[in-house]
Amino acid sequence: QSVLTQPPSVSGTPGQRVTISCSGSRSNIGSNTVNWYQQLPGTPPELLMYSNDQRPSGVPDRFSGSKSGTSASLAISGLQSEDEANYYCATWDGSLNAWVFGGGTKLTVL
Amino acid sequence: QVQLVQSEAAVKKPGASVKVSCKASGYIFTNFGIGWVRQAPGQGLEWMGWINADNGNTLYIQRLQGRVTMTTDRSTSTAYMEMRSLRSDDTAVYYCARDGDSSSAGHYWGQGTLVTVSS
Numbered sequence: 001q002s003v004l005t006q007p008p009s010v011s012g013t014p015g016q017r018v019t020i021s022c023s024g025s026r027s028n029i030g031s032n033t034v035n036w037y038q039q040l041p042g043t044p045p046e047l048l049m050y051s052n053d054q055r056p057s058g059v060p061d062r063f064s065g066s067k068s069g070t071s072a073s074l075a076i077s078g079l080q081s082e083d084e085a086n087y088y089c090a091t092w093d094g095s096l097n098a099w100v101f102g103g104g105t106k107l108t109v110l
Numbered sequence: 111q112v113q114l115v116q117s118e119a120a121v122k123k124p125g126a127s128v129k130v131s132c133k134a135s136g137y138i139f140t141n142f143g144i145g146w147v148r149q150a151p152g153q154g155l156e157w158m159g160w161i162n163a164d165n166g167n168t169l170y171i172q173r174l175q176g177r178v179t180m181t182t183d184r185s186t187s188t189a190y191m192e193m194r195s196l197r198s199d200d201t202a203v204y205y206c207a208r209d210g211d212s213s214s215a216g217h218y219w220g221q222g223t224l225v226t227v228s229s
Contacts, residue, residue, distance in 0.1 A: 035215065045216065047217050050217070098171050098172075099145065101147075
């Protein structure tokens with residue numbers, strides 16, 4: 001069972017907007033910034049978002065992140081077939097003294 | 111550009127040890143920490159621990175303490191993760207991942223090393 005809670009799956013049609021939630025607690029999301037990673041099938045994870053809402057260079061602005069209290073969200077607008085992947089949130093947990101990941105969300109583009 | 115190149119896949123028997131390497135290039139090695147993350151088949155990501163590439167300070171998750179050791183060789187810009195007393199549930203792809211600024215985890219990732227533990 002992961003420290004951060006994500007929905008196992010979400011889906012959407014091309015062009016649609018989807019959001020992926022990530023729920024934690026005061027010791028992790030409530031106290032620290034959140035990163036998001038995208039993992040395409042058979043490849044290593046890649047950083048998609050850091051410090052809640054900062055996109056690394058090369059990440060399209062269709063991807064956006066936010067955080068409020070002990071939850072964070074990743075939004076993907078203008079959904080494309082190549083967005084089909086697993087998405088993970090992560091943050092530092094001050095009680096565990098460790099980085100913790102969400103269980104991952106599989107995005108299916110219908 | 112930043113690159114992390116890991117060692118090849120390994121097959122080990124239960125009780126054995128494995129040492130995975132991660133050779134870094136494209137940046138000043140001692141300026142950023144390196145974390146290790148593993149992913150069991152069909153499962154999510156598990157952060158295992160982290161090493162300060164400058165002074166060698168380490169941090170391991172509690173359930174792996176005593177079985178895992180992370181080190182670096184600054185002369186070759188290479189990080190290592192050694193795990194001992196391997197069990198079948200240690201079968202996973204092991205990734206090294208370089209920090210970003212402010213020790214933000216996972217800004218650059220290696221290609222992964224599959225470690226299979228089987229008798």
